[in-house]
Amino acid sequence: MSRAFTAVLIAIVVVLVVASLAMFTVDQRQNAIVFRLGEAVHVITKPGLYFKMPLLDNVRFFDVRILTLDSEEPERFITSEKKNVLVDSFVKWRIVDVVQYYISVGGDEARTRIRLAQTVNDNLRAEFGKRTIHEVVSGERDRVMDLMREKVDADARKIGVQVLDVRIKRVDLPQEVSEAVYRRMEAERKRVANELRSLGFAESEKIRADADRQREVIVAEAYRDAQRIKGQGDARASQVYAQAFQANPEFYAFYRSLEAYRQSLKSKSDVMVLDPSSDFFKYLKSPTGRLQK
Amino acid sequence: MALNDPNWGRRGDGPPDLDEIWNRLRQKLPGVFGGKGGGREPGDGGGKRFPAGAWLLVALVIIIWLASGFYIVDASQRGVVLRFGKYLQTTEPGPNWHLPYPIESVEIVNLSQVRTLEVGYRTNVKNKVLKESLMLTDDENIVDLQFAVQYLIKDPKEFLFSNRNPDDSVMQVAETAMREIVGKSKMDFVLYEGRESIRAQSQKLMQQILDRYQSGVAISQVTMQQAQPPEQVQAAFDDAVKASQDRERQINEGQAYANDVVPKARGSASRLMQEAEGYKQRIIATAEGEAARFRQIQTEYSRAPAVTRERMYIDTVQQVLTNTSKVIVDQKAGSNLLFLPLDKLLQQSAAAAPPPDTTDRAQAPDMQQQSAPTVDPRSRDSFRSRDRESRP
Numbered sequence: 001m002s003r004a005f006t007a008v009l010i011a012i013v014v015v016l017v018v019a020s021l022a023m024f025t026v027d028q029r030q031n032a033i034v035f036r037l038g039e040a041v042h043v044i045t046k047p048g049l050y051f052k053m054p055l056l057d058n059v060r061f062f063d064v065r066i067l068t069l070d071s072e073e074p075e076r077f078i079t080s081e082k083k084n085v086l087v088d089s090f091v092k093w094r095i096v097d098v099v100q101y102y103i104s105v106g107g108d109e110a111r112t113r114i115r116l117a118q119t120v121n122d123n124l125r126a127e128f129g130k131r132t133i134h135e136v137v138s139g140e141r142d143r144v145m146d147l148m149r150e151k152v153d154a155d156a157r158k159i160g161v162q163v164l165d166v167r168i169k170r171v172d173l174p175q176e177v178s179e180a181v182y183r184r185m186e187a188e189r190k191r192v193a194n195e196l197r198s199l200g201f202a203e204s205e206k207i208r209a210d211a212d213r214q215r216e217v218i219v220a221e222a223y224r225d226a227q228r229i230k231g232q233g234d235a236r237a238s239q240v241y242a243q244a245f246q247a248n249p250e251f252y253a254f255y256r257s258l259e260a261y262r263q264s265l266k267s268k269s270d271v272m273v274l275d276p277s278s279d280f281f282k283y284l285k286s287p288t289g290r291l292q293k
Numbered sequence: 294m295a296l297n298d299p300n301w302g303r304r305g306d307g308p309p310d311l312d313e314i315w316n317r318l319r320q321k322l323p324g325v326f327g328g329k330g331g332g333r334e335p336g337d338g339g340g341k342r343f344p345a346g347a348w349l350l351v352a353l354v355i356i357i358w359l360a361s362g363f364y365i366v367d368a369s370q371r372g373v374v375l376r377f378g379k380y381l382q383t384t385e386p387g388p389n390w391h392l393p394y395p396i397e398s399v400e401i402v403n404l405s406q407v408r409t410l411e412v413g414y415r416t417n418v419k420n421k422v423l424k425e426s427l428m429l430t431d432d433e434n435i436v437d438l439q440f441a442v443q444y445l446i447k448d449p450k451e452f453l454f455s456n457r458n459p460d461d462s463v464m465q466v467a468e469t470a471m472r473e474i475v476g477k478s479k480m481d482f483v484l485y486e487g488r489e490s491i492r493a494q495s496q497k498l499m500q501q502i503l504d505r506y507q508s509g510v511a512i513s514q515v516t517m518q519q520a521q522p523p524e525q526v527q528a529a530f531d532d533a534v535k536a537s538q539d540r541e542r543q544i545n546e547g548q549a550y551a552n553d554v555v556p557k558a559r560g561s562a563s564r565l566m567q568e569a570e571g572y573k574q575r576i577i578a579t580a581e582g583e584a585a586r587f588r589q590i591q592t593e594y595s596r597a598p599a600v601t602r603e604r605m606y607i608d609t610v611q612q613v614l615t616n617t618s619k620v621i622v623d624q625k626a627g628s629n630l631l632f633l634p635l636d637k638l639l640q641q642s643a644a645a646a647p648p649p650d651t652t653d654r655a656q657a658p659d660m661q662q663q664s665a666p667t668v669d670p671r672s673r674d675s676f677r678s679r680d681r682e683s684r685p
Contacts, residue, residue: 028375193536200539255591272613272619
């Protein structure tokens with residue numbers, strides 16, 4: 001009874017052990033190769049539950065997700081104008097052909113990385129050598145990356161690897177060149193600053209001069225109009241005078257002269273030396289008013 | 294998982310002792326299976342006791358095993374279920390169950406949690422990572438850029454299965470995309486007017502690249518923390534900014550001057566006009582008045598010309614002679630040697646007249662000796678000129 005139960009237990013354990021030896025799962029993220037005594041007999045590219053011959057068969061799993069090769073230190077390249085640049089890039093790759101991959105690099109990821117890094121470096125060196133910094137940084141960046149992807153991918157296919165992307169991260173100038181760039185930027189800013197200040201001065205002067213001009217014009221025009229108005233007044237006055245005085249010009253001369261005498265001779269300090277023989281004094285000398293001749 | 298089993302819970306705390314469980318099961322089992330077992334094969338009842346307990350144990354193990362398939366997905370999460378390593382389904386939040394190990398397994402992915410990535414700095418913008426932040430622009434200048442990328446997982450299946458280190462990928466992609474966009478832009482554009490555009494373009498490019506990698510990541514936001522020239526040239530840039538403000542200031546000052554001068558000129562212009570108008574009115578009115586006066590006198594004169602003429606003449610001479618000093622000399626009666634001390638006469642008349650300004654005399658005492666008529670106009674002149682000077 002106890003023994004029967006133990007037997008059942010043992011049977012279950014044996015089944016489980018055999019099952020675990022004969023069955024294996026391939027994860028969504030993996031591909032696998034089944035080796036029978038060293039010979040690759042079966043390549044599994046779809047995930048799921050699979051069987052193998054216990055003990056005879058041997059399974060190797062490969063990660064088929066997209067992997068990244070990120071250069072740790074920026075590489076120094078020389079551009080077509082013989083300038084040094086520091087370039088940092090990364091490669092996105094994944095295993096597409098596990099058998100090829102296993103055969104060429106032994107399924108060793110580190111070896112693959114080294115191999116890819118070398119290919120990328122060589123190609124980058126070649127591409128940078130054909131281009132100027134400006135082209136690499138802005139103009140042909142896309143093109144360089146596309147070319148790189150094609151070339152590196154073509155090479156990587158030989159080891160069962162697909163290269164999805166080669167991307168340039170940083171393109172930096174070495175320290176000493178950076179300093180020169182900073183100096184240039186500084187000079188440029190100074191130029192801009194000076195230009196701005198001079199422009200400000202010029203514009204300010206322009207506004208001031210314009211204001212002065214306006215002032216002159218306004219005052220002059222006002223003077224002109226004022227003189228015109230005064231002239232109108234003078235003309236009108238002359239007209240009025242002429243109209244009135246024309247009635248008797250002789251009397252006007254008399255009247256106006258008397259007025260002028262009154263106005264001009266009214267101070268004690270005006271000394272008049274008179275001859276009593278004048279008409280005014282005619283009665284002073286004789287009551288008849290006859291002047292002695 | 295064991296807690297899901299109702300029997301398990303009643304057994305108290307502490308790690309369950311297998312022997313004890315076994316013994317208790319043995320004691321309990323007859324009560325459970327006794328009726329049935331005894332009814333069918335009464336004689337063999339004792340012999341069946343152990344297998345019956347064993348079956349229960351097996352059932353229990355199976356229940357526990359099945360219960361181990363329960364899992365809870367939080368509202369912000371999704372569960373990804375794999376059957377024998379193969380993707381089966383994505384489960385929604387709530388309690389869920391999958392076939393237990395080793396048939397199915399579940400991986401929980403945090404979906405809505407926004408992940409943040411800092412490029413060019415760590416934690417604080419002041420804590421710069423120059424290696425990441427300095428970038429070359431199209432015009433071969435260098436800018437110092439700090440930005441943050443916020444992203445979330447839009448597809449848990451892709452996120453789990455396509456890339457080995459999806460989070461690292463986002464960082465790499467963020468850097469390369471931003472550098473590409475900045476590399477195609479001019480420095481002034483990056484630093485000033487184009488920040489928003491740079492931000493949007495880089496976000497778009499990041500998303501494109503990440504989609505190409507099927508990373509299952511959605512970039513929700515790229516925020517420019519800081520875009521400025523490198524520290525080495527900061528001073529020059531600040532000065533340029535100051536210069537543009539100086540320019541504004543100078544223009545404003547010019548404008549202020551203009552605003553001061555032109556209205557004043559307008560004011561004096563209208564003063565001139567008003568004065569002219571006043572002059573005109575005055576001169577015309579004067580003329581009209583004088584003309585009217587003359588006309589009236591003339592009317593009277595024309596009635597009796599001789600008398601009126603005589604009267605007017607005498608009136609005038611009288612008025613003139615009353616006011617002036619006069620010397621009457623009869624030339625015919627007198628000799629040829631007539632001596633007229635005119636200056637004395639003038640002095641006398643001046644003394645008789647109200648004394649002129651004393652200060653003026655003090656200043657010029659010699660003027661007393663000189664002829665009186667010169668004193669009067671001069672003093673008036675000097676008076677006027679002093680007045681003019683004293684006025685501002």
